[in-house]
Amino acid sequence: MSIDRGKTLSELAEPPLSVPKPIIQLTDIHLTLTSRAGPVDILRGVTLDFAAGQSVAIVGPSGSGKTSLLMIMAGLERATSGKVTVAGHDFVAKNEDELALARGADIGIVFQSFHLVPTMTALENVALPLEFAGRRDAFDVASGLLDEVGLGARKTHFPAQLSGGEQQRVALARALAPQPKLILADEPTGNLDTATGAQIVDMLFGMQKKRGATLVLITHDTKLAALCERTVRMADGRIEAPARELKSA
Numbered sequence: 001m002s003i004d005r006g007k008t009l010s011e012l013a014e015p016p017l018s019v020p021k022p023i024i025q026l027t028d029i030h031l032t033l034t035s036r037a038g039p040v041d042i043l044r045g046v047t048l049d050f051a052a053g054q055s056v057a058i059v060g061p062s063g064s065g066k067t068s069l070l071m072i073m074a075g076l077e078r079a080t081s082g083k084v085t086v087a088g089h090d091f092v093a094k095n096e097d098e099l100a101l102a103r104g105a106d107i108g109i110v111f112q113s114f115h116l117v118p119t120m121t122a123l124e125n126v127a128l129p130l131e132f133a134g135r136r137d138a139f140d141v142a143s144g145l146l147d148e149v150g151l152g153a154r155k156t157h158f159p160a161q162l163s164g165g166e167q168q169r170v171a172l173a174r175a176l177a178p179q180p181k182l183i184l185a186d187e188p189t190g191n192l193d194t195a196t197g198a199q200i201v202d203m204l205f206g207m208q209k210k211r212g213a214t215l216v217l218i219t220h221d222t223k224l225a226a227l228c229e230r231t232v233r234m235a236d237g238r239i240e241a242p243a244r245e246l247k248s249a
Helices: 066-073 096-106 122-132 138-148 164-176 194-211
Strands: 024-035 038-050 055-059 081-086 107-110 182-186 214-218 230-235
Touching (some): 024 066, 038 066, 055 066, 066 081, 066 182, 066 214, 096 107, 122 138, 122 164, 138 164, 164 194, 182 194, 194 214
Parallel strands (some): 055 230, 107 182, 182 214
Antiparallel strands (some): 024 038, 024 081
């Protein structure tokens, strides 16, 4: 092999592989809320990075700050101090309207209590975020997602006419309708029986992997946490220990 003598060794070497930026970067996050008894420190210096495409469980006792941390990742709560970058968006620098646009484009949220609009059918609930985004195919996409979660025959039913498991399937379809880069799930099986919860978990992980999205899951269930590629344990508003890999991706 001939070598170009005019080039340095560093120029002849293979170019370094670029390391993709984490989809979530939290740096020294503090959250202090006011109460009648005075200020309450909810989060105390949380620093975390989450890789794109990864599934992560955040676990810890009630009151440890798990849900507050997820709300900051979703742009639904503002950190008192620190840096929050999610899917390339600087959440600290954005106003409320800009945060809403970022959420609608890149973040899907699944809550424990479903948060469906009671006066809308399943189809209308799933189509809602797409309509907000101005999508002309909102109802076609929503219809396909309801088929995917096994609710093809329930599209015209209102939330009160659906079981808890069916409502959570609607909520999951709605969260995934905009094809988000990031799925945030707060105790998604907390209001469901064991068998129904297992079905929702299978759908959640299956749809996350199919779409290559990042999943951040808040849970008290150790078996559910073990399904994730990584776990983070919280206590008293802090990361109790470094993020621990449960298994390789």
